[in-house]
Every structure is written in C-alpha cells, then in structure tokens.
Amino acid sequence: MHPYHGHKRDEILEALWTMAEDQLQTNADLAARVESTRLDTIVEEMIAEGDVVREGDKLALTEKSRPRAAQIIRRHRLAERMFCDLFGLEEQSWEASACTFEHILDETVTQSVCAFLGHPTVCPHGKPIPPGACCNGNHKPIEPIVISLKDLKVGQSGRIAYITPRTTRRLSRLVSYGVVPGSDVKLNQRYPSYVIRIDQTDVALETEIAKEIFVRVERE
Ligand SMILES: [Zn+2]
Ligand SMILES: [Zn+2]
Numbered sequence: 379m380h381p382y383h384g385h386k387r388d389e390i391l392e393a394l395w396t397m398a399e400d401q402l403q404t405n406a407d408l409a410a411r412v413e414s415t416r417l418d419t420i421v422e423e424m425i426a427e428g429d430v431v432r433e434g435d436k437l438a439l440t441e442k443s444r445p446r447a448a449q450i451i452r453r454h455r456l457a458e459r460m461f462c463d464l465f466g467l468e469e470q471s472w473e474a475s476a477c478t479f480e481h482i483l484d485e486t487v488t489q490s491v492c493a494f495l496g497h498p499t500v501c502p503h504g505k506p507i508p509p510g511a512c513c514n515g516n517h518k519p520i521e522p523i524v525i526s527l528k529d530l531k532v533g534q535s536g537r538i539a540y541i542t543p544r545t546t547r548r549l550s551r552l553v554s555y556g557v558v559p560g561s562d563v564k565l566n567q568r569y570p571s572y573v574i575r576i577d578q579t580d581v582a583l584e585t586e587i588a589k590e591i592f593v594r595v596e597r598e
Pocket of ligand 2: 489492493497498510511512513514
C-alpha cells in the first residue's frame with residue numbers, strides 16, 4: 379500500500395469517473411483534472427494494483443475500483459445537495475466544502491444525509507448520484523425533508539428544491555408557470571391530476587411531471 383498517496387488516489391478515481399461521464403479518457407484529460415507532479419507514478423502504481431486499466435492512450439476504472447469511485451462521487455454529490463437544499467447556499471460558497479465533505483462523511487452519516495434529502499438521484503448540476511444501500515426504499519430511518527411533489531399531502535406546502543425534468547421542453551414549460559427552485563407551492567389536489575398553487579395561480583400537472591419536482595417541506 380502507499381499510504382501517502384491515498385488522497386491523490388481518491389482524486390484520480392473521482393476524476394476517472396467524471397471523465398467517463400464527459401466521454402474523456404486520455405492521460406492529458408486526467409492531468410487537466412488532477413494536479414500532481416507525481417501523477418504518472420501514482421497512475422502506474424494504480425495500474426499495477428488493478429485499480430486503473432490502460433488501453434492504448436485511454437485510462438479507465440476497473441471492476442475493482444469502480445465501487446470505491448462510486449462511493450466518493452456519491453458523497454461529493456450528496457454534499458452538494460446538502461449545501462444547496464438544506465442550507466440554500468450559492469454554488470461558489472459550497473464547491474470547496476463539498477470536496478472536503480466527501481472525505482469526512484462516513485457510511486452511516488452518508489445514509490442519513492441521503493435519507494434526509496429524500497434519496498436524491500441527481501446533484502445540483504444534474505449529474506447522477508450513484509445510489510447507496512439506503513436508496514432501495516426498504517428502510518427509511520429518517521423522514522425525508524425533501525420529497526417528490528407527488529408525495530405531498532393535499533394541503534401541504536413547501537418550497538421547490540430542485541427539478542429533474544426528462545426533457546428541456548418540459549423544463550421551459552414549468553419555468554413559464556413559475557415552477558422553479560425557490561418557489562413556494564401548495565398541493566391542492568392529487569386526483570385526477572395534480573394541482574398546485576403557485577404565486578396565486580393554480581397549475582395542473584401530470585403525475586409524470588409531479589414526480590420530477592422535489593419540494594423541501596417544513597417539519598412540524
Ligand atoms: Zn454536482
Ligand atoms: Zn439513499
């Protein structure tokens with residue numbers, strides 16, 4: 379083992395994960411994301427230990443390293459959600475903290491945060507959050523404070539935390555009704571369609587769309 383490279387190694391795993399999402403694979407792409415004068419040496423060590431695979435000039439995660447990379451990405455993106463949804467902070471004030479938190483959160487805390495936020499599937503940038511053991515819906519130790527609009531009770535109010543629309547067309551339609559993060563909404567009806575009151579106006583939504591709107595509810 380190479381104890382002094384632990385943190386850099388995590389950074390490399392994280393970079394390889396996000397590079398794959400962005401269709402980037404080369405050494406140069408990695409060097410653009412991870413700063414280290416010893417990058418080549420560390421990558422060689424990781425290849426030797428089966429954490430990184432190189433084919434031609436392309437680098438990738440392996441079956442062995444993917445679960446750990448997923449954990450790091452998961453913690454980072456949950457931390458982003460936490461700063462964004464719970465504390466309502468602007469991105470510039472939480473980006474650095476999210477990077478710190480991904481190294482601090484242990485598995486138990488991560489699961490509590492995940493449940494607390496309603497097991498979110500995307501980060502504030504719209505990137506997928508790898509699911510954890512808590513996300514299968516079988517056990518909910520903590521009642522989430524951010525829930526899908528479709529799970530609101532009639533008469534319940536909240537503030538829109540984030541929206542995960544399947545299409546940009548859908549998003550622009552929602553925006554035109556004022557259905558945007560930060561807006562206060564109240565659910566007035568569930569059947570036959572969802573009707574929310576937003577800014578003195580009633581807006582009817584299909585279930586499919588209601589599912590994609592996440593609301594931060596006030597706890598009594
Ligand atoms: Zn993000
Ligand atoms: Zn979860």
